[in-house]
Amino acid sequence: MTATTQPSTIDGLAIRKDFPIFQQAPTEGRLPLVFLDSAASSQRPAVVIDAVSDFYARTNANIHRGVYQLSEQATLRYEEARHIAAQFINAANPRECIFVRNTTEAINLVASSWGRTNLNPGDRILLSVMEHHSNIVPWQMIAEERGATIDYIPLTGDQRLDLEAFDALLKNEPKLVAVTHVSNATGTINPIAEIVRKAHAAGALVLVDAAQSVPHMPVDVQALDVDFMAFSGHKMLGPMGSGILYGKREILEAMPPYMGGGSMIRKVTLEKTTFADLPARFEAGTPAVADQIGLGAAMQYLSGMGMENVRQHEIELLDYALEQLPGVPGLTAFGPEDVNERAGVISFTLGDIHAHDVSSILDSENIAVRAGHHCAQPLMHDLGVTATTRASFYVYNTKDDVDRLIAGLHKANKIFGLS
Amino acid sequence: MTATTQPSTIDGLAIRKDFPIFQQAPTEGRLPLVFLDSAASSQRPAVVIDAVSDFYARTNANIHRGVYQLSEQATLRYEEARHIAAQFINAANPRECIFVRNTTEAINLVASSWGRTNLNPGDRILLSVMEHHSNIVPWQMIAEERGATIDYIPLTGDQRLDLEAFDALLKNEPKLVAVTHVSNATGTINPIAEIVRKAHAAGALVLVDAAQSVPHMPVDVQALDVDFMAFSGHKMLGPMGSGILYGKREILEAMPPYMGGGSMIRKVTLEKTTFADLPARFEAGTPAVADQIGLGAAMQYLSGMGMENVRQHEIELLDYALEQLPGVPGLTAFGPEDVNERAGVISFTLGDIHAHDVSSILDSENIAVRAGHHCAQPLMHDLGVTATTRASFYVYNTKDDVDRLIAGLHKANKIFGLS
Amino acid sequence: MSDDLYRDIILDHYRNPRNRGTLDPADYSYEDVNPLCGDEIRIDVRVKDDKIDESAFSGRGCAISQASASILMEMTDGKSLDDVKAITKEDLLEELMVPISPARLKCALLSLKVLKAGIYGVGHEDED
Amino acid sequence: MSDDLYRDIILDHYRNPRNRGTLDPADYSYEDVNPLCGDEIRIDVRVKDDKIDESAFSGRGCAISQASASILMEMTDGKSLDDVKAITKEDLLEELMVPISPARLKCALLSLKVLKAGIYGVGHEDED
Numbered sequence A, B: 001m002t003a004t005t006q007p008s009t010i011d012g013l014a015i016r017k018d019f020p021i022f023q024q025a026p027t028e029g030r031l032p033l034v035f036l037d038s039a040a041s042s043q044r045p046a047v048v049i050d051a052v053s054d055f056y057a058r059t060n061a062n063i064h065r066g067v068y069q070l071s072e073q074a075t076l077r078y079e080e081a082r083h084i085a086a087q088f089i090n091a092a093n094p095r096e097c098i099f100v101r102n103t104t105e106a107i108n109l110v111a112s113s114w115g116r117t118n119l120n121p122g123d124r125i126l127l128s129v130m131e132h133h134s135n136i137v138p139w140q141m142i143a144e145e146r147g148a149t150i151d152y153i154p155l156t157g158d159q160r161l162d163l164e165a166f167d168a169l170l171k172n173e174p175k176l177v178a179v180t181h182v183s184n185a186t187g188t189i190n191p192i193a194e195i196v197r198k199a200h201a202a203g204a205l206v207l208v209d210a211a212q213s214v215p216h217m218p219v220d221v222q223a224l225d226v227d228f229m230a231f232s233g234h235k236m237l238g239p240m241g242s243g244i245l246y247g248k249r250e251i252l253e254a255m256p257p258y259m260g261g262g263s264m265i266r267k268v269t270l271e272k273t274t275f276a277d278l279p280a281r282f283e284a285g286t287p288a289v290a291d292q293i294g295l296g297a298a299m300q301y302l303s304g305m306g307m308e309n310v311r312q313h314e315i316e317l318l319d320y321a322l323e324q325l326p327g328v329p330g331l332t333a334f335g336p337e338d339v340n341e342r343a344g345v346i347s348f349t350l351g352d353i354h355a356h357d358v359s360s361i362l363d364s365e366n367i368a369v370r371a372g373h374h375c376a377q378p379l380m381h382d383l384g385v386t387a388t389t390r391a392s393f394y395v396y397n398t399k400d401d402v403d404r405l406i407a408g409l410h411k412a413n414k415i416f417g418l419s
Numbered sequence C, D: 001m002s003d004d005l006y007r008d009i010i011l012d013h014y015r016n017p018r019n020r021g022t023l024d025p026a027d028y029s030y031e032d033v034n035p036l037c038g039d040e041i042r043i044d045v046r047v048k049d050d051k052i053d054e055s056a057f058s059g060r061g062c063a064i065s066q067a068s069a070s071i072l073m074e075m076t077d078g079k080s081l082d083d084v085k086a087i088t089k090e091d092l093l094e095e096l097m098v099p100i101s102p103a104r105l106k107c108a109l110l111s112l113k114v115l116k117a118g119i120y121g122v123g124h125e126d127e128d
């Protein structure tokens, strides 16, 4: 089932040495931490934490407008981070990378700025049933304001996009298709290149929610030909508060600003304001400079490992887990079986034990997993559950973590008298 | 001229020991740093930098939705920071403190959410000529969208608000008055309590841009009775990426969400979404948890010194500088002369030397000041200049810094052959 | 640590809930969800002489939220409305007899929130 | 360090700018501001036989932006339009003969940006 024959060069245990949180002694009486919630937010290596501290300790100043040395250095480091980000996703131009707080802000920016100028009554946009709330609610808000209609691509039985239904829905001539690259709730990897090709042929732009893909696999915006792409730094070893909205230059340039304020203007008078070029036009106010520099450091750290290797490492863990988990009585796992169509995410239910109870019992073993609707209530509804328990992998995980998880699940069954 | 007879208990030189940036050896051949640009962004003490690192190294996880210990601790610390913020500005309820990236985002949130639901064609809003672009551009954008009209309170000859004109403009029955507490370009302190009283009497809400007041003096939202107040963490020793929008609870509760996404919802279906209560309703997506925790640490550090003392310290520096500066040939300083109506900000021109040139020459002495329009182009226009040089003070400044500044200005005069 | 959470009382109420069901008609009915985890609780109450005559809860969710609803039904059976209004979070947590961590508080207290919202009318909102 | 910035050539051009003024009519006119510092430069050009016949700049700003405009006028005087289009940032910076720090680059290069935008037409934008 393994995707390639090359084994991963990544040793999760060795990598943990780079992460201060794994060096902490566990609280009195608790086992060592097994962190299986990276899909919610990853841990951060010392190089990232230090990049942030170091900025504050050495080159801290506001950027762009300062003539003095500190401000100059701060500006250079901030723009350097933008260059690193552009390289990381192979953007044609760093100006196409707008710094945002997170995926959510990126999508809201597009919904608000592009949506308010391009959506008219009767227009349609196309989402999918597996979207994270961040890629649903902004569209519902702007659609209601503009009188537009939202269609949703339904799912197949194993939680993949129903591509035939997609073809049919394109006949509605949506102006935009906004889909996730990887589902945070099931790990499903969507065929973005194909979706983009078809959407473009039907005259639609495509926004990709890459919150769960860019951290875990090589992603090339030019190869995929996406029009917009959004992702968060905190899910890829970077600081919370960092993130990127990628947009094709000519599309971004035609969009009005999102927030107004300092740095995004060309000239302000009492009557009228003209706006700056990209990327400043979309970065009003003092940005989270240190956080974005930290994101640059995270990307360099990941590039050092190689994103192919990151992906391969997660495939190996996934393979192992999908092999072992069926041995747990009562366990039902969702998502595609083929690891080539799936990222390192496993969502499951355990008999009739509620996900929160499973998660609390795992926590008593110091195993961190997520329980709930994963901000994907429509998907939960589609699965016929209110909540699942989710384990997700990253570079610092090992097969031992999977073994600890499985032991924890057996314990949950025992407490609830199920085995 | 000093405001109170109590001398400040703050020793700027001693305080520098808390700030790593002042412990750095200057670049080869440069003098020790004199940092006079805190109005743009302050420096940060080790307790703040460490609060951020420590979060990542010990209790890092996404908040709110996690059942396991790390996520629980992260959530507690995040909400603790909100409580600290509420205490710092004396908000009646922590829910009235929304975490935002910066002042700019806070004002855009209000302009977009409150503005889009409350402004109708023909409605008026009232700003002032001394506003920062962040408190102009968002209003211009929403006014244009909604067909509303903006009036501007003009200034007196010494850059204070013309309160008679204000009274007259209130007769236009604006729905909102949005003014700065302290001008970042001239240091003018506006009589907010009086402005609020009059505005409320005229039926208007009041938003206060407190970016330059909350960091430098005691501010009590209940005593001032403001409806909204915005400020940035990075100007008050906190991390970039942190900040607060304060709003009265009943007003915030009546406002629609700003951004849509995770955490701000009650229930999402494909057809319709209902929204969470305060403050979650306005905090879509994964917030900058570590940054906001760092802001809490900054507020505790400032409270430890006492905001009265901070203010007194800056008055002393201002007093000293305003006494010395007239000795520099060609120097024209703007803003009120009375230090009781002025924060620790001095904007000036030096003969016909452009502010950028002054600033570059000061930089050669390792003195960091700001040069330009200070994101207040309408104010610059009012002053009849394109740019000023600005020195601004904070807790780590000393009279020696003022002396170094003055020596630097003499040097600029010499280079340009003016004295 | 969390092992303590699943003591017999919780598991017993979870497996054998008291007053599970709905009442139609009812004098007070209210339902709410815990937006963070999706737990749902609905409580119906019939009142006689200002006292709770009959009550029932329905919904779905974790052992903590469901057991706590069941325990709350027991606590309030036959109580006057004023007494019910006077029940504090602490009172309910005490009855649960297990340590509730901050992340699970909302689960444990959802039923009380729903019951009070029903009795006070929808406008009421608890402080936290 | 920055002392070097204010060498005689800069101060000379700043104090005694070449071709300061406006031309009306002109074949190409363009103006722009440096949004970060508010420096303004306008350049008017008259062309004869595809060569710059006359040029003038106006505006206000720092010594660097104004001196650089003045130096640019000297550099381009009598040059063919193709030659002017070929002038790179590095060419201009070299003529300035002082070290320009990153924060001042936009000041130093504003005049070149304006001149090229005028000649290419407003759509043109330089990469950085």
Ligand SMILES: Cc1ncc(COP(=O)(O)O)c(C=O)c1O
Binding pocket: A261, A262, A284, A285, A286, A287, B039, B040, B102, B103, B104, B105, B132, B134, B135, B180, B182, B183, B184, B209, B211, B212, B232, B375
């Ligand atoms: C008075 C005033 N308002 C608003 C702002 C904008 O602050 P920020 O860039 O942190 O959003 C500033 C700072 O530049 C300011 O001084």
Ligand SMILES: Cc1ncc(COP(=O)(O)O)c(C=O)c1O
Binding pocket: A039, A040, A102, A103, A104, A105, A132, A134, A135, A180, A182, A183, A184, A209, A211, A212, A232, A375, B261, B262, B284, B285, B286, B287
């Ligand atoms: C697929 C997907 N989209 C969007 C988001 C939202 O990310 P953020 O909270 O960083 O804005 C997430 C993370 O929760 C996600 O997994």
